[in-house]
Amino acid sequence: MARGQLRVLHALDVARTQLYHFMAIVIAGMGFFTDAYDFFAISLVTDLIGYQYYQGHTPRGVSAAINGIALCGAVPGQLVFGWLGDKMGRKRIYGVTLVLMVVTSLASGLSFSKRVGKNVVTVLCFFRFWLGVSIGGDYPLSATIMSEYANQRRRGAFIAAVFAMQGFGNLAAGIVGMVVSAAFLNSDTSNADFVWRIVLMFGAVPAALTYYWRMKMPETARYTALVGKDAKKAASDMSSVLNMDIPEDEAVKQLARQDQYGLFSAEFVRRHGIHLLGTSVCWLALDVTFYSLNLFMKDIFSNVGLIGTRDGDNPFKRMINVTALHTVIALCGTLPGYFFTVAFVDRFGRVRIQLLGFTMMSVFIVCLAVPYDQYWTKHKYGFAVMYGMTTFFANFGPNTTTFIIPAEIFPARLRSTCHGISGAFGKIGAIIGVLLFGFLHAEKHVRSMLFVLVGCNLVGLVFTLLLPESKGMVLEQITGEMEEQQPQQDAAAVAAAECIQAVPV
Numbered sequence: 001m002a003r004g005q006l007r008v009l010h011a012l013d014v015a016r017t018q019l020y021h022f023m024a025i026v027i028a029g030m031g032f033f034t035d036a037y038d039f040f041a042i043s044l045v046t047d048l049i050g051y052q053y054y055q056g057h058t059p060r061g062v063s064a065a066i067n068g069i070a071l072c073g074a075v076p077g078q079l080v081f082g083w084l085g086d087k088m089g090r091k092r093i094y095g096v097t098l099v100l101m102v103v104t105s106l107a108s109g110l111s112f113s114k115r116v117g118k119n120v121v122t123v124l125c126f127f128r129f130w131l132g133v134s135i136g137g138d139y140p141l142s143a144t145i146m147s148e149y150a151n152q153r154r155r156g157a158f159i160a161a162v163f164a165m166q167g168f169g170n171l172a173a174g175i176v177g178m179v180v181s182a183a184f185l186n187s188d189t190s191n192a193d194f195v196w197r198i199v200l201m202f203g204a205v206p207a208a209l210t211y212y213w214r215m216k217m218p219e220t221a222r223y224t225a226l227v228g229k230d231a232k233k234a235a236s237d238m239s240s241v242l243n244m245d246i247p248e249d250e251a252v253k254q255l256a257r258q259d260q261y262g263l264f265s266a267e268f269v270r271r272h273g274i275h276l277l278g279t280s281v282c283w284l285a286l287d288v289t290f291y292s293l294n295l296f297m298k299d300i301f302s303n304v305g306l307i308g309t310r311d312g313d314n315p316f317k318r319m320i321n322v323t324a325l326h327t328v329i330a331l332c333g334t335l336p337g338y339f340f341t342v343a344f345v346d347r348f349g350r351v352r353i354q355l356l357g358f359t360m361m362s363v364f365i366v367c368l369a370v371p372y373d374q375y376w377t378k379h380k381y382g383f384a385v386m387y388g389m390t391t392f393f394a395n396f397g398p399n400t401t402t403f404i405i406p407a408e409i410f411p412a413r414l415r416s417t418c419h420g421i422s423g424a425f426g427k428i429g430a431i432i433g434v435l436l437f438g439f440l441h442a443e444k445h446v447r448s449m450l451f452v453l454v455g456c457n458l459v460g461l462v463f464t465l466l467l468p469e470s471k472g473m474v475l476e477q478i479t480g481e482m483e484e485q486q487p488q489q490d491a492a493a494v495a496a497a498e499c500i501q502a503v504p505v
Helices: 007-014 018-053 060-088 090-111 117-147 155-183 189-200 204-209 211-217 221-227 231-242 251-256 266-295 297-304 315-348 350-369 380-395 398-407 411-438 443-464 475-479 491-499
Strands: none
Touching: 007 221, 007 231, 007 350, 018 060, 018 090, 018 117, 018 155, 018 189, 018 204, 018 211, 018 315, 060 117, 060 266, 060 411, 090 117, 090 155, 090 189, 090 204, 090 211, 117 155, 117 221, 117 411, 155 189, 155 266, 155 315, 189 315, 189 380, 204 211, 221 231, 231 398, 266 297, 266 380, 266 398, 266 443, 297 315, 297 380, 315 350, 315 380, 315 398, 350 380, 350 398, 350 443, 380 398, 398 411, 411 443, 411 475
């Protein structure tokens, strides 16, 4: 039966951009800042860990385990916390993931063992796994909360802005690593043990600072009304957020009587099965490339001569060189890509940007791979530019849109779960990428692996065609929870929304 939209949800959709939108971006985004910092900081300190416990020659299996164990934890984290976000509410589970993130970040830096040496790495991997669980849980919850708080016109930009905090976390990992290494540059090399611990423990700081504000955020109106069936509480919560009076809507009683299909039902498969397949495969294909290039950037750059070889280098000096290059790539390629997505996602649409990103990534990786063996060792700075363009189109493309689309195209009662499933497939792709580079990486194999990444991008390009465009649409219209547009906007809601003091965008 066709039905219109609840007043409280309509008020959210037509509300002008204002302070609470930016507060939600910062609060949700700081989780992603921490996520990116923790994921990418480990690749910067792996050399120091190897210097401390393996005399500078870390076995490839150990290196792959250190880099990939958090990704392994992220898979169950996204599935479990995504499901709990739909069952128990976004806000309640949001706090749990943040506390776990703080505790495991600190524990990673405090990894000790009575038998000093390789056992320390085992303890580190244990805590990194649980850190990955908390990071994985943050993905579906942050995306869902932001999509359900945002207004209709700028929803894509707001979700992209939350994800863009990943770029700042990536940048912060490089800066913190560089500063801490510089502080120990003239000290004894045995102090390498302090450097990697300080760098990893710093990841707890931004997460801890945002805990209070996360707990102050009310539950999203869409969860309260559409899943909890409490339109009165939803209206009350959003009235305080929007600084306007939103009357209770009796239509929620009609929603309670609607047949509500589950994730494993034939109705879900008919309506959204192809969409879930598309979001999952696209995210998997993207993360094989994205994490391979990011986590093993220093190894690739060593091969073309941008970073000196490990032997004979002061570990702190090498750390400074690695983190400086990491920071330059983040500033020149990673962050601009995020900014472009924020600026254009609500103009061009999610699907177009994803298609553009996969296409251009393929082009630039082919340009890296074809002349890899002879040309780039003599033109190493050109290699860095091409590499930076690859990261630019990853972020002005599928790395951001694969995060946005699952938060918009699934019903409210399954939104967090489906986002978690899609993201879990992405992290499986990341694990595949880490294993490919971790176990097979050698100078003679890099060119072949770059061609494998091109193939992954082409798979993502094809499966993007299965996804619907959600630009400018009401969430309930996209998902089928509202089968027709409300013919006339609620005059009181619109008038009140217009009177809200807004922050220009």
